[in-house]
Amino acid sequence: MASSKIPFVHFYSTHGIIPTRQDISDLDRHVERRCALYRHLGLSPGVFRGASVLEFGPGSGHNAVVTGLLGPDRYLLVDGNPPSLQSTKKVLEQYCSGLNFKLRRSSILAFRSREKFDVVLCEAVIPTQKNPPAFLRHVASFVRPGGVVVFTCMDPISLLPEMLRRWLAWKWVEDVSDFNDKVARLVEFFRPDLAALPGMSRRPEDWVIDQILHPWVGPLFSIPQALTALGSRGAVLGCSPRFLLDWRWYKSIVGSQSADNSFAIDSYYELGLNLMDFRVRLPQTRPSVVRRAVEISQAIYDGVFARERGQAGFSRRQMLSHLLSLQKLLRDHSPKTARSLHSLVLYLQSDMRRESDLAEFRKWWGRGQQYVSCIMR
Numbered sequence: 001m002a003s004s005k006i007p008f009v010h011f012y013s014t015h016g017i018i019p020t021r022q023d024i025s026d027l028d029r030h031v032e033r034r035c036a037l038y039r040h041l042g043l044s045p046g047v048f049r050g051a052s053v054l055e056f057g058p059g060s061g062h063n064a065v066v067t068g069l070l071g072p073d074r075y076l077l078v079d080g081n082p083p084s085l086q087s088t089k090k091v092l093e094q095y096c097s098g099l100n101f102k103l104r105r106s107s108i109l110a111f112r113s114r115e116k117f118d119v120v121l122c123e124a125v126i127p128t129q130k131n132p133p134a135f136l137r138h139v140a141s142f143v144r145p146g147g148v149v150v151f152t153c154m155d156p157i158s159l160l161p162e163m164l165r166r167w168l169a170w171k172w173v174e175d176v177s178d179f180n181d182k183v184a185r186l187v188e189f190f191r192p193d194l195a196a197l198p199g200m201s202r203r204p205e206d207w208v209i210d211q212i213l214h215p216w217v218g219p220l221f222s223i224p225q226a227l228t229a230l231g232s233r234g235a236v237l238g239c240s241p242r243f244l245l246d247w248r249w250y251k252s253i254v255g256s257q258s259a260d261n262s263f264a265i266d267s268y269y270e271l272g273l274n275l276m277d278f279r280v281r282l283p284q285t286r287p288s289v290v291r292r293a294v295e296i297s298q299a300i301y302d303g304v305f306a307r308e309r310g311q312a313g314f315s316r317r318q319m320l321s322h323l324l325s326l327q328k329l330l331r332d333h334s335p336k337t338a339r340s341l342h343s344l345v346l347y348l349q350s351d352m353r354r355e356s357d358l359a360e361f362r363k364w365w366g367r368g369q370q371y372v373s374c375i376m377r
């Protein structure tokens with residue numbers, strides 16, 4: 001399998017890494033966290049017992065341990081990165097004795113099987129692939145009718161604080177050539193930020209490698225984009241965080257209504273500002289507010305990557321102009337987020353680059369990755 005052009009796999013294989021390791025020494029806590037996620041997705045632990053499960057991109061396998069402990073009859077895991085497969089094998093053997101699992105080294109897009117599965121999992125894989133909609137349709141094609149696909153989305157608003165950190169990081173390691181030295185310097189720089197994130201089970205160096213240094217290839221993938229890609233083939237079952245509201249009377253969900261996910265897309269545009277800041281619980285806003293926030297955040301995302309790819313520069317002045325527009329938009333709707341933005345604005349406006357100006361910014365994280373489950377027809 002040539003890994004040269006495969007997103008994620010090329011970067012991970014080049015460095016011989018899998019930066020998704022988690023501390024699961026407190027296994028009960030890890031199981032509780034994962035079962036909470038599955039509950040949000042409408043999947044009781046019993047769904048996995050005796051089921052056939054296919055997982056794309058298990059990474060280090062730490063999450064697969066919990067799926068394995070829930071007792072599937074058959075568990076196939078597909079990944080293109082040898083260190084991922086080695087780590088997954090190790091942890092499944094260590095924690096899930098007697099589990100019937102198989103590992104397959106393959107590009108996910110090249111994976112073929114006539115077998116259909118009860119549950120297909122694809123976590124932290126689809127956004128930034130070259131063509132996320134086609135990738136999702138491929139992944140979902142292995143679900144048996146009535147089975148469930150679980151996937152993740154990341155979009156410019158949920159990821160904005162991380163993209164802004166990425167932009168800051170660029171300057172901090174511009175003069176460092178050794179990869180490990182870059183990681184060490186950035187772990188140090190972002191230590192206060194990471195300390196402000198409760199429940200973080202990922203290693204700081206893995207976050208730096210994956211979110212700051214990983215040269216992402218393709219575009220992000222929002223919930224509306226994902227549901228549009230699946231069309232009437234998938235019906236939304238759940239999401240985490242749970243904010244997709246369906247007020248329809250169940251008796252009206254028949255015929256074409258049963259294939260209609262527009263309630264979820266509407267919820268996204270009414271409640272989406274909540275994705276920008278994990279500290280807030282905001283009421284519904286006009287959809288135009290979320291659309292505008294997406295537009296500005298997308299421009300920032302494009303600018304950050306244009307600079308990384310050596311394309312037309314994205315100057316501090318341009319960045320400030322986007323940040324100020326966003327700050328104005330959020331002032332009334334999400335004041336806490338606007339204050340954090342202001343903290344970054346102060347830092348960038350001053351030539352002194354006073355780290356103390358960043359204090360409020362460092363507390364700000366988005367609801368970076370959202371999980372969605374869909375029942376496939």
Ligand SMILES: C[S@@+](CC[C@H](N)C(=O)[O-])C[C@H]1O[C@@H](n2cnc3c(N)ncnc32)[C@H](O)[C@@H]1O
Pocket residue numbers: 006007008009012018020056057058059060063078079080081084106107108109122123124125
């Ligand atoms: C970011 S990690 C996610 C790991 C795990 N699912 C998690 O959420 O912690 C992505 C994993 O998917 C694999 N992967 C991503 N894109 C792939 C592709 N196109 N073909 C094969 N494997 C891929 C990577 O090698 C890596 O192990």
